[in-house]
Amino acid sequence: MSLLEVEKINSYYGDSHILFDVSMRVEENEVVALLGRNGAGKSTTLKSLMGMVPPKSGIIRHNGEAVQHLPPYQLARRGIQLVPEERRIFGAITVQENLQLAAMTAKPARTLDEIYETFPRLAERRRNRGKQLSGGEQQMLAIARAMIRNARLIMLDEPFEGLAPLIVQDLIEVCRKLAESGHTIVLVEQNWRAALSLAHRCYIINNGHVVFDGTPEQLHADNSVIEKYLGVKV
Numbered sequence: 001m002s003l004l005e006v007e008k009i010n011s012y013y014g015d016s017h018i019l020f021d022v023s024m025r026v027e028e029n030e031v032v033a034l035l036g037r038n039g040a041g042k043s044t045t046l047k048s049l050m051g052m053v054p055p056k057s058g059i060i061r062h063n064g065e066a067v068q069h070l071p072p073y074q075l076a077r078r079g080i081q082l083v084p085e086e087r088r089i090f091g092a093i094t095v096q097e098n099l100q101l102a103a104m105t106a107k108p109a110r111t112l113d114e115i116y117e118t119f120p121r122l123a124e125r126r127r128n129r130g131k132q133l134s135g136g137e138q139q140m141l142a143i144a145r146a147m148i149r150n151a152r153l154i155m156l157d158e159p160f161e162g163l164a165p166l167i168v169q170d171l172i173e174v175c176r177k178l179a180e181s182g183h184t185i186v187l188v189e190q191n192w193r194a195a196l197s198l199a200h201r202c203y204i205i206n207n208g209h210v211v212f213d214g215t216p217e218q219l220h221a222d223n224s225v226i227e228k229y230l231g232v233k234v
């Protein structure tokens with residue numbers, strides 16, 4: 001049984017049909033990348049998995065149970081967290097307070113020590129306010145907030161956006177550590193090379209349809225798919 005099984009979901013904003021029969025699966029401890037051009041439907045897929053844009057048809061199974069009808073807070077209780085593109089950390093309070101606040105809404109929560117072990121940079125910055133952090137540190141804090149809530153499945157929407165290459169490398173290492181310590185990650189990214197360096201498997205979405213499903217090696221071996229759907233010349 002897969003951790004997450006998505007079977008032919010169709011999602012809409014009002015009358016606009018955005019996802020067409022999207023199917024995918026995520027195994028425990030995997031890093032799965034969701035790639036595609038701007039507007040392809042990647043964020044909408046994450047929002048559908050998180051109950052924010054519930055699909056009108058299709059099935060989403062989490063640990064074998066159909067969950068496509070559940071609201072976000074119940075999915076969060078099942079250990080699923082979405083770290084949105086805007087990161088949504090609190091700028092006026094410290095790193096530690098941001099983490100404590102996140103822990104309050106989870107039972108059982110992870111300890112601060114565990115978080116600081118995974119994110120030594122946040123341990124150094126624990127007394128700094130959210131707004132004093134760099135973009136990369138803010139992203140780490142956003143991921144750490146999902147981790148302290150004991151999320152087994154963490155979905156990241158464009159975590160590398162706007163960050164310098166060295167910071168992206170740090171974040172890739174953080175994500176790798178998370179996966180090794182029993183978390184499962186679904187990653188939406190425009191920076192497909194960085195995403196593929198981390199992912200075990202990937203999907204490409206184009207105009208709301210899944211058009212590729214395979215390993216990074218299989219994708220790297222097919223330049224025509226990369227050129228056609230990611231819009232880059234290889």
Ligand SMILES: Nc1ncnc2c1ncn2[C@@H]1O[C@H](COP(=O)(O)OP(=O)(O)OP(=O)(O)O)[C@@H](O)[C@H]1O
Pocket residue numbers: 013016018036037038039040041042043044045
């Ligand atoms: N709140 C909304 N209301 C109406 N249409 C929306 C809304 N959000 C997104 N869309 C549309 O849905 C389609 C898919 O958008 P989505 O954000 O899922 O794409 P994406 O692949 O994540 O791309 P990006 O990297 O640009 O976020 C686009 O055509 C977008 O304009």
